[in-house]
Amino acid sequence: MAERINIGIVGCARIMPAHLRAYKILQEHGIDNFRITALCARQREDAERFRKRGEGPPPRQPVIPPETGDPLAAPHMYISDLHDDVEVEIYTDYREMIQKANIDAIDVYASLFVHHDAAIPALEAGKHVMVEKPFAISVKAGRLMLEAAEKNNCVLCVAENAHYNIGTRSIRWVIDQGYIGDIQMYVSGGVGGFWSPDKIVAQTPWRHQKVLGGGGGAIDHGVHQFNVIRYTCGEVEQISGLAKILEPMRYTRDAEGNIIAEVENDVEDVFMALLKFENGAVGQMLSSWGGHGESIGMGRGIYGSKGCIKGGQLILDDGSKNDVVELFNEKADQSLKDKFFPMEITDGFALETLSFLNAIEHGTPSETDGKEGLRDLAASFAILESSEINRPVTVDEVESGEVAEYQKEIDEYYGL
Structure with a gap:
């Protein structure tokens, strides 16, 4: 078996059950080279809600009817449903988790404004990173994430299940x-x-x-x-x-x-x-x-x-x-x-996760790496930039930062 990849999750959010289900699907197909060893949430009880079946607060009620099939309505799961051979640590500060936890990578489900703030220090510490979509709070934040990944030779992916x-x-x-x-x-x-x-x-x-x-x-x-x-x-x-x-x-x-x-x-x-x-x-x-x-x-x-x-x-x-x-x-x-x-896995969340794990273990490029995430983000912001300055814009202009009038307020807010 390949060396185990220890993963810390940042943000025990409503989308987390869909991601835990993805990890479970991989296990059911014989892919068991990972362990979730740490959880981070602003409120400790939010992490306890997912750590072990029979403990912690009750599951959140879905915000959208389960019959829609929306990932936000995925059934609740626990880390203990995946494995019980590790003691999952809980943190309320992701920077502390990055420094202290036994992790090789982080999987970020936290709100969008957290993505760059968690990803960059993790990458600088040599940890691999996958973030939920959208990739970053602004194109500039996304470029900084990419630079940190390239500088530290780390994997950076976006969780884009629709692609798969x-x-x-x-x-x-x-x-x-x-x-x-x-x-x-x-x-x-x-x-x-x-x-x-x-x-x-x-x-x-x-x-x-x-x-x-x-x-x-x-x-x-x-x-x-x-x-x-x-x-x-x-x-x-x-x-x-x-x-x-x-x-x-x-x-x-x-x-x-x-x-x-x-x-x-x-x-x-x-x-x-x-x-x-x-x-x-x-x-x-x-x-x-x-x-x-x-x-x-x-x-x-x-x-x-x-x-x-x-x-x-x-x-x-x-x-x-x-x-x-x-x-x-x-x-x-x-x-x-x-x-x-592969192995007839068709769940998009499972396939995006497998792509991330393969990139870490084998160095196999992910189809939804950070560059792809940034390009999707630049195209999306191009809509808002065009509306802001009242002219057509190219995606290249937005990706490079040449056009960023709409995003100026965001970048200034975060000191980017």
Whole structure:
């Protein structure tokens, strides 16, 4: 067995059960070269909630219905469900954990504003790092993380589960096989939904505060979208964006409709963007956490010179229709299936974690390394930068820091 990788978790957050489930899936497939040896949370009881079954506070109630399949609704798990041969230490200061705990790496689920502050000292101490998406609170913070990783020869990854799921992989394969021809257009969008018109998203107020969450949906789920867009359709060169605050206050209400929490919202809850791809294709994105009345959704479409991928369907000019996942399963080479889904693992969280562990153990480059995380972040911030300065911007301009007017307040707040 390979040398064991000891992992410390920073931030015992609502997304943690989905990640613990990922580690469990890896174990069930014979991958047991890791141990979670330390937990860090601002409140000790939050870490105790996950350490050992039968101890600590009760599990949090899900913020979104479990039937949605959203990772935030994943069933509660404990470290003791994974292994009971280590004594898991608890810290309330991640800097102390980095200095004192028996760890080789940290896995950061904490709020976005913590990412760079935890990652950089960990990397400087020679620890490998994976952070939840979005990669960092600003592009500059992300660049500093990358510099620390490169300087100290450490692995730095972003937990981008959307990249690894079978739907994304199948779309990429269909495009690579030439089914829809040359890519011409990408479209996606929707208004309203579970968090509209004015709910606090995931009951986490920091998502609506610029210096804590970076932006609204353009950052929070924009990075997911851009990772999939870039992977399937090619690099985005230029973005023209509009962003607007619709609801100046956001609320959490109880079952009777009484307000039990509120936050002043200073980030966009709607954005629209036009995309120009390096390969000549064009695109459009629309997303909103606002919207009164009834929601509307157009899903996702990728249009080529011979057909399109609409949702999960391949539709060609001759009228034929095929489910992209079924087509992939039927016709893709087994070697490619084994590469994408080793040991038939298909859970995106498990695959992103396996990629991180392999990068540490074997030096195998991760498809979602820090450079990819930074590029997704730069594309997402390009929407807000474009809206701020009222002109199209290139992703290169944002990634390099040449354009950073919107982010200036964030960088000054953290002294970056």
